Amino acid sequence: MEQISTHTTSHNGFLMMLAFLIASVSALMALELAKRVTGDVTTSHRIWILFGGTTLGLGIWSMHFVAMLGHASLHESTYSIWLIIGSMIPAIAGCILSFGLISHKTTWMILLQSSGLMGFGIVSMHYIGMAAIQSVQLDFDPSWVLVSIGIAWGASFLALWVGFFSSYSTERTPVPVKLMFSLLMGTAIFSMHLAGMRATTIIPDASAAKQVPIDPTLLAWLVTSIVFLLFGMYFIAYTLERQIQKRDLFQTTILESTTDAVVTTTSDGEIQYQNQAFAHLFEGHATEPFFQDYHPLLSAQQPFYQPVQIDTNHRTLEVTSYPLQDGSNNQVLWFIRDVTEAVASQRLIEHMAFHDALTDLPNRHKLDALLKECISQERSVACLYIDVNRWRFLSDILGHHGADELIIQVADRLKHTIHPDDVLTRIGPSEFVILLFAQRSSLAHQKAEKCIKAISSSFDVDGTTLELTMSAGISHFPKDSASSEELIQFSRLAADESRQDGENNIKLFEESSRPQLLRNMEIEKALVTALSNDELTLVYQPKIDLKRNRLEGVEALLRWQHPQIGKIAPSDFIPIAENTGLIHSIGHWVIREGCRTWVRWQRTGIRPFTLSLNVSPLQFAREDFVDTLQSILLETGMDPMYLELEVTESSMLSYEASTREKLTQLHQLGILISLDDFGTGYSSFSQLRELPVQVLKIDRTFIENLFTDRNQEAIVRSMIQLGHNLGMKVLMEGVETSAQLEWLLKESCDFVQGYYFSRPLAETDVPLHVKQTTTYLEFGKH
Template sequence: MATGPTRSSPVDSPNPAFDDLHRVLEASPAVTYALTRDGQSLRPVYISAHIEELLGYPVADWMADPQFWRQCLHPDDRERVLAQSARHLPEGLVDHEYRVRHRDGSYRWVHDRLRLMPARDGRPAMAVGVWQDITHRARADRLLRTLSHLTARVTGDDFFRTLVRHLAEALDMRYVLLGELPGHPPTRVHTRALYADGAIRPNVTYPLAGTPCARVLSDEPCHYANDVCRDFPEDELLREMAVESYFGVPIRRADGTITGLLALMHDQPREISATERAVIALFAARAGTELARHQAEEQLQLIDQVFEGSRDAIIITDAQTRILQVNPAFEAISGYREEELVGRTPRLLQSGHQGPRFYREMWEALKSRGHWQGELWNRRADGETYPSLLSVSAVTNDNDEVTHYIGIASDITSHKAAEQHIDYLAHYDTLTGLGNRRLLEEELERMLRNARGGRPFALFFLDLDRFKNINDTLGHESGDRLLEEVADRLRDLAGPQATLCRIGGDEFAILAPGLSHRQTAGIARQLVEGISRPYEITERPLVVTCSVGVAVHPRDGTRREALISAADTALHYVKAHGSNHYQFHEPGMTAAAAERLHLENDLREALLRGEFELYYQPVLDTERLTVCGAEALLRWHHPEAGLIPPDRFIPLAEETGLIRPIGTWVLREACAQAARWRRLGLTGMTVSVNVSGEQFWRDELPQAVRQALEAQALAPDALVLEITESVLMHGSANTETRLRELKAMGVGLSLDDFGTGYSSLSYLKRFPIDTLKIDKSFVRDMVRDEHDRTLAQTVIAMGHGLGLQVVAEGVESAEHLPLLRRARCDRVQGYHFSRPLPARALSRWIQQHQCSRSPQD
């Protein structure tokens, strides 16, 4: 801790002149202080007593701890102040403004000037400084910064409401009132804006007599620092609001006639500084302009009071637009000194961004309305152009003749940069940097407007095949990396003239101008081939294919909506016919797309209307041909189209996400039927339910299975979930976790369509699968085809070697049974025994089958 005096008074000195100097410093309204170098830092050796009046802390606190000053700095100012002090003190002078914490927790603005006195005569280097309280001036500066915003952006009643809110918040006033004084002489006050307790209140009208507002008419300004209700006992509004202090100023016309008033009130005693009075008067003058629709000479006089301190650029010209005066902010923004501008016109600031028509319209507005506001580009003295927000008002005399023009401008370079960023976000995808759907639509409209004479261009819609599996198995981070790499490839493949957009999660669009049919087909082919090259985003190369739909202008449409619909229809056609290739739009596709849309709409209502039904195909023990289970198969009875095949609506349900609620219904219905069979004595019957990939990867699947079983009090081993090999092909940790979660519930797990996907013995070994179902494509031809017979026998042997049961589906003739029995296949299923039947029909079939089955079967 630094040593030194602990009070402001120095040690008694025999030098009278020194004592006189000390008295002068102590009497100064500013805080004076002295620092001496102590190693690499400075410590205080003198601080005038006025510091306690300014900030509430006694001198001893500052003298005892050299770090006390740092601790009192406002957190938002500390880094800047310390950096400026370190940078400028060695140069001999530090001059800056910042906030310091008062003992009561509030902050005061101070102006700090510190001068370094070099060491001499064996004495250490010292620094002498002065603090001045500029809190009121800083508050006034904040008020002034709102002036340009108010005059340039808000008019009429919106201006009045904004004004009272700004004044109340900036000056910490509880109430601010802006009122009109109608009539000659006025007898009442009608508020145009009333701010109370943090909100704009409804306007009111009240008598003028007996209120401090009446005093405003004769006493400018009218200020009651405390106990205002005592002086105006008849003012009910003051009593209702519990007003303690009041400050009011009149609002005048250009001829000096008072037309209104601006009153600021608080529920505690409140002094109004001279600077605050000047600023409030300036706002009152601006309010008078709005009330009277004239620009008053008083406005110029009031603006001049704060002219030098404004943070916005202010320029005053005569009626011939010759520059008379500019403020320091104008010099700082434009780079011109005032002497370079006086006598010249604002034309030297013109950037060339606006043409003659712009300035004609501006002057027409000034002549007709006396005011103009807008944005324009100006040129600084160094030639740099910058955007500004400008408000220009004409000042008239008593004869309604223009005598001056006043312009208030703000440099809005940072605002424009923010606008550009917002525009970028509105038109571009932040992940890939490509355009978004909005940019595609705007660019498509532009190309259609410019496509004179039917100039051709192509619109490509590209969609990644089975991208959802990437997100589900590898995670969204890997999915995002894949999208970024796809975007990079598209930039290389589409060429510099094309417009690239990401219009959906994994859907992209490309606009390519001036292409022939052959060139368009070539690009489409390159897209399919280029996107399918392996990606190095995981430990193993990842292959992702894509589908491309193509629409061509003008063949497929001359309107934006028509071309987008055509490309989208062609893309859906590709997806419905195997994916991984491209397709031009053809006329017949539109009808097919419309039919598909109608089917999708009907599918959304089918569950609510009870149009679904479960059919069941029996599963039999191969040796004894006893019925041991049934596979639930969904059927849709459309009220108009009749029975719709599953291969038409199941893919649509998976694509639209409807498979999730439909799958939940299937689980509940299948478990209910299994419970009925068990009540009928078929205790060994299991029911198998197919689970789509969309269901499997959703977290609600285990809960849906659990609820379906609990609703029927059904044992878990009565339910078998059939999952296709393609769903499990990635073999990720998530796959194994989900399977083990389901297995822990006690349900059976069957791998469906085995042999048609990405078969891997390691998957079979690791995953908790109970049953393999050999795909019917192998079983159907095993009677005639030796290779299929060998494949089927191999799969059966392999399944048994892994401890799995094996089911052969697609058994369509009696010749299959001997072959499957010799191969020791466990169970069989197929048309040879029964087609899928409704539940009741299957129950009858089971009874007939049991009765008709001979002991030798």
């Protein structure tokens, strides 16, 4: 049989064109698949490398055997099934290895190496496929073999450069460019086949050993099946890839749109994915391959599902991890949230909950928490209770802004007395508590003295100079009390008791005073409902005009009868009412009830007389006092000409401008003003002369020792003369004997009141007393 020269034999045009199309389509698939195998080496990329290399290798293999079937001289030849199958291996392996190498690192050296691998695989496939022809001997032309190798390497180089190095590897490739590239590559691959065929001379050899044969027809069906399988696989892969792209796009859109940082890592912390929020969160930080490199506490050992807070230099992060298990692939999903503002807000809320808004000192809630913790640990503690005297009066006079400014100054001065181990708290408008723990609890009295000294110097509030005093009470745990409530309460009641002893006094809680303090606590609690339960009443003590020898008026006195406690003296509950602020509601009730009673008396037909009502300094200091009084007069219908208000010396002579304005308004309404407890304060004669006061009321303490203290007569005589010199009437309280009455008559005292004439009368007894009593001086002598 004559030798066959493959470059002179006739060809089947259809099959040769089909081979060219298969080569071009294979090149097109190579371009599309190259974009899937670029990027980080992950499991999905490895799958695309295997699939892409297999697809391209099978495409080139199919092109080779379709072209071989197109050679007319080989129509009768049979092929070795094992070599046909074996020829697939280098084509597929070369493409897979080249894709894997260049996708990991794109450099020119890697491009040369990977294109060499692919070209070697294609050439090997070609010549192994030629060797599959049975009953022949093959003779190769070395020059054309080198040409075929060069074409295979060049085609591979071009394919890999376009797929991994050119701009088309990252950008969207236009369709004309794709077609042009596929045709160019198809021509190169087909040319490699033709060069390889030209390099081969086939010499028939009937004596050559035959392996498992496959005839050309069956080979044609095999190749056709593989081509259809190849295209079907590519179509399926392309469709699946589009769906995966849509899913990835959807997932990426969600992950990138969230404000939380999202990271996936391996079980040992190697980062597999991170969104833009994570990069922004660690902006300025060097890119690290492991999650824990960004912060030591970002540990892969963190328990799942449990949020953990991590403080960085500028932020507070909340990190939560979730397991991701996919077969043998164990990964961790991390959510990182910037909670800096939320934590700051929470801390601010907690701070506000446990601190006073005005002074930023710990408040009552913080005080209770500290004491409960201390008591639970059985640590000794001293509770120093400090209260600024006459605060409600000062607050009403200064107004809201002035009172705030004053208390801030007081708090600042007290802060300077505090040892680092002590705690200063503000628990009320003018009330502070200092806690001294352990051995320092024995220094509570010295601490109180420092506090008194700190506020002893004058204060300046909006140009007004003020002198403040305070009362202090001290109690200890566990010596005096068994709970935090008792500890605070006993120290407060001790401070109230110290106030009764004078200003700037310090009182230690004593066991002997426990009953009285407990009674005060009971009174304070009962006073809240005294008005609503109709437990308060008024009684009326007659005031006698000595010059006219008749009833000048009556003074309303407040009485409290509690169903359990019994009778409670005004001296016991009035200070408590002033400290708690209940004095305002009680004072309004006294004025309203007194005016109503006076109107009811007039309806009985008795002649009108003066009704005197005591006004608390706190009540008088309120800006709306005059307006409130006017509304009560209109409501009750009382004639203001018969109303007398008894204002204490301390409240009348404080803050001249505001006091003078109120007194002038009251005087214009026709209301009489009397200066109560005259002589117990520090009156300025120049002030008294300018104020519209009609009556000076001398305190009962001055007449008690009238005849036992020789200086007392001179003092009382001077006070009566002073009142007359100022153009005022003078009233003496507490007259109980005829000797006192005769002395007052001799000194020309104007009015008197006391048990000598009458005890306080009930409302219904007053009209009867007025009708039955015609002369008081004769009545008094009996």
